Amino acid sequence: MKIDFKNQVLPHIVAILVFLVIVIIFFNPTLFGNKELSQHDVWQGRAGAKELRDYRASSGEEGLWTNSMFGGMPAYLITVVYNGDLLTHIQNAYSLFMKSPASIIFMALLSFYILLLAFGVRPYLAIAGAVIFGLSSHHLIGLGAGHNSRITAIAFMPLVLAGIQLAFSRKLIWGFVLTALGLALEIKANHLQITYYLLLIVLIYGAVQLYDASKKKTLAEFSKTIGLLVVAVIVAVGCNFGKLWTTYEYGKYSNRGKSELQAESADGQTGLERDYAFYYSNGITEPITLFVPNFMGGGMQEELSKSSHLAEALRKNGIPPAQVSQQIKAVPTYWGDQPNTAPYYAGAITLFLLILGIFFAEGKYKVWIIISSLLGIALSWGSSFETFNYLMFDYLPGYNKFRSVTFAIIMPILCMPILGFMGLEKFLSDNKTSQHQKKFFLTIGITAGFLLLLVLYSFGGGFRGAVDERLGNIPQWFLDAIRKDRASMLRSDAFRTLFLAGAFFAVLYLYIKEKVSSIVVFSSLIFLTALDMTLISKRYFNDDNFSRNGQRTFFTANEADQEIKKDQDISYRVFNLIDPFNDAKTSYHHKSVGGYHGAKIRRYQDVIEHCLQEERSGFIQSIQQNQPSTAGMSVTNMLNTKYFIFGESKDAIWRNTDANGNAWSVSSVKLVNSPDEELDALCSLDTKNTAVIDQNKFPLAQSDFGNGNIQLVEYKPNYLKYNASFDSDGLGVFSEIYYPKGWKAKLDGKEVDILRANYILRAILIPQGEHTIEFSFEPNAYYIGNTIMMIFNIILILMFLGAIVMSLKNNKPEASTNTDV
Known part of the structure; x- marks a missing residue:
């Protein structure tokens, strides 16, 4: 067995080293410092899981049920350890045993690198593609919000596609193994919405491959590949069988299932309400932020420079310098319709490469990528494109179970770089013909033309935002200045994108004129993409996202908590009257009537809406009148609500002597x-x-x-x-x-x-x-499901080890090893 170190090993070592450097740049405070990423949703999740974690630590058993949230609910979507889940060890090894959430970005980088290799892109180009995907602001903003499971699911999407592509490329062993492994890890991440978007991408890919096989009369080969992939899916599902079974079982009784109430189930709807699902919806032009992040004014609030239009207007109107500095630190620059957002960025060079891919990539892949990307954009529009999305919501199986449809933007974020780097690989492999060079110059012309149109728009657009109406009685000059700054932000970012795309265009131009070597092209591309993605992502994910004692402060018991904990009764519940049904902090210290979770038991949600909210309002009113009374709170009492909290001090609690008891x-x-x-x-x-x-x-x-x-x-x-x-x-x-x-x-x-x-x-x-x-x-779903998981996990590990042995024995790498430098 002979291994070509330069071509078969060195590029992958370089890739891993580049990815490690990137992760260190972004997560140095957690990897080497004493700080932690401030993740609100993660902290809420840990608070809700406190009872279960404590029980696991003290007994060595799984609680499977917790009374710490919403009176009581299954633990399946909170925290459950399955001893049959050996995938955890595989995932740890895949991430080089890095701490989360740094490990998530590393896995995203590595997965996309493997994906591009599977599509025949040479390693040094694939590194740049991985940087574009892995450092998208979409992922880092998600981690900043604590959406770890969502970004983990995204990190494994490319691995699944890599396996499928290898299978259709007749590299059946690794195609089978990577599909099974990638999908098993994808399902393990436990974010069905992201897996659903992956399914849509795969179905479109399959339809395109079916059409291609039909044209080439290779349907028998297509069928065999599909059969192999079906077996891989069965293995992946088996590796997660217990989790899927418990989730499916609970889903029917959660607020994601069908309501039993006649008024709510009359239309047969089994999912979420439309208004709830489409609360976050992209505006029609908002996906332009994929290439020009400040097209819509950036995030909800941005810091402006002292030379901004607003700063100048404030000075002209006699505002003292100290107040000017304070005012420009958080300006409502976002002028879209969403209640809360930040731009999801896919890269400046991605725009150039996307157009290049349309000209140069193989036809069937162009169809697949374009349809998948456009579908993702259309789905992300949500209520902004009602005609299409209400139809999807009502009739696309399972789609009405998901909210925050803006997450569908992951489809173009994933797909566009694939097409771009396939096109770049094709162009670099054959760039001497006049026809190819003509397409190359046409690509830069289209890219520049589009960006210059945005620059022109910045001089004529109104830039009036929904937030403007909510700013209250502010002077018109203040609004006018903000709108001018919004225009400037767009103009500046459009030129920025044009500059970066132009810089890479210049490198490619010198390459086809044989003025520079291919190594200059690769290193320039890696540097430009890393610089581009880092600078934008650092706008929304930087040192401010890390804190030294944030989690400890979040979980520290206040005076009210400490006072209640003096009660040694074996079990009782606490009702925090301050936003109780969006708060798990109370669950960290007590058994709570409220909580924080996206999938409550539906009947409990019905009781919240029909009884508890009204009882809560009545009790708050009695407190405000200085006459606290639990009269008429029979539902609250039947939940054994022994204490009410309406503040943090020990005087802000009320002991309920009318509770029904256990x-x-x-x-x-x-x-x-x-x-x-x-x-x-x-x-x-x-x-x-x-x-x-x-x-x-x-x-x-x-x-x-x-x-x-x-x-x-x-x-x-x-x-x-x-x-x-x-x-x-x-x-x-x-x-x-x-x-x-x-x-x-x-x-x-x-x-x-x-x-x-x-x-x-x-x-x-x-x-x-x-x-x-x-x-x-x-629950049988846990105990039987756990055994089945163990069996399939062992099968998957044996298959993976077998594939490695066979590859080493044959010394025939399954993915492309084109390392021309």
Whole structure:
């Protein structure tokens, strides 16, 4: 076995070293300093997972259920460890055991590098392509917001496409293995929305390959490749089977599933509401920020220079210098319609390369990339393109489960560099013909023409933004100055893009005139792309994103938390009245009525909207009137809400003496015939004495019951034990959220049925006498799914090792090794 170190090894070593340097530049404070990335969503996630992590650390077991958020919910989408998930070790090795989130960007860089190799792009060009993709502001802004799972899913998208391309290029061994491995890691990232966009790209790719096979009469070969890839998909799904099973199972009962209420399910919709899904939608011209980031004024607020139009206007109107400096630090320059955004940038040189790719890349790949990119842009428009997107939302299977449709912009961010670098590879391989050189000059002409049109627009556009109406009573001269600065920002960035594209054009021109070597082309491209992407991404991801004690400060218990923690009762809930249903910080310290999660149990969400919000408003009003009262808060009381928080001081808590407790007996049951009747009855129900039950789902032979006492004596997230004493046959209602998949109840060691009472709670029939009642959470989806995962993970690892052995034995690399320098 002989290995050509210069051509087969050295380029990949150089690539990894370049990627490491880039990651160090961006994440030095976390890799080598004592700082951490300030990630609000990550901190919220850790807060909601606190009970589960503590239980795992103390018991070595998985809780699988937590009472720390929304009264109680499955842990599947919060934190669950599957011991059958060996992919974690593979992912750690793939990222060179780097700390997250630095590891995510490294994986994105490496994956796109492998993708371009699979498409026949030489390694030193592929390095530049990887830099463009990996350093997109889209990814770094996402990490800054704490969207780690989304960006991780994006990092593996190229790896899946690389495997598929290798398979269709008849490199079947690595095509199969990379597809299975990439898709397994993609699914593991657990961001179905991004995986859905990947599926759309793959389906378009498949359709193009099918058409090509039909034309070339190679349908038999196409079918064999598809069959191989189907097996790879089965392996990838098997590696994540437990996660997929639990997620699918929970999805039917979450707010992403179908509503049981007649009014909300009349149209058959099983996903999110349109207004919620399209709350974030790109404007029609907003995707231009892919090439000119300040086209829409940049982020929501930008810092302007002391020579800006606004600074000059402020000085002219007599504003003191200190106030001028303060005013220009956060100016509302964004003039689009989104409530909160920052520009997603794909690179200045990408525009030039995209047009070059349209001229030079193979036809079927052009069709694939153009359709995928345009579809992604159209989907990102959301409500700005209602005719198309409402149709997609209503009829495209599964699409109505996702929100923030602006994330669809990842489709062109991923696809455009593929086409660009395929075109560049083709051009560099054969650039001597006059026809090719003509297309080359036409490319620079189109690029320059487009950018100059934007410059002209900067002199004539109105630059009036939706934010202008929300600025209040500000002088017209102030608005006029901001609009002039918006125009200047666009003009400056258009010239910037033109300069960078022109610089690379000049290098290519010198190359085709044989004035410089290919190594100058490669090094110039890597330098220009790295400089370009770094400068833009640093606008929105810089030292300000890191802090020394941010997480510790976030989780520190305030006086109110400390005061409540003095209560040693075995279990009770806390209701933080300040934005309770978008806050997991309370969940870090207490079992909470509220929380922070995108997939609540749907019935609990119904109770929030129909009962809890109204009760919360009434209690806040009573506090404001200095007469706190829990009268009329029967739903809050049935959730065993022992404390209310309305501030951070120890005086900003209210102990609720009317809470129903952990469990209680009711003397009567109101029988109803539908979920609508059940929910309507609940909001005005005397929950201490009466329960409401849907008799169509849980038929009862009687509606009157005896009195009894129920006391919680042992608590774990997945196990509850009660002692009960009843003077006659009774019905016990438990302040625990009903979930039909996994919870089991035992009465004196014998399994009994769990009823659903009060729309969201558990109840059981209890005979006369002294009894022990136990609830345990034992979902088959986790335990069986975990075993299946272990089997498929071992299969995948063996396949990967086998592919390496075969490659070394044959010494025939599957991807292109064109390293012409």
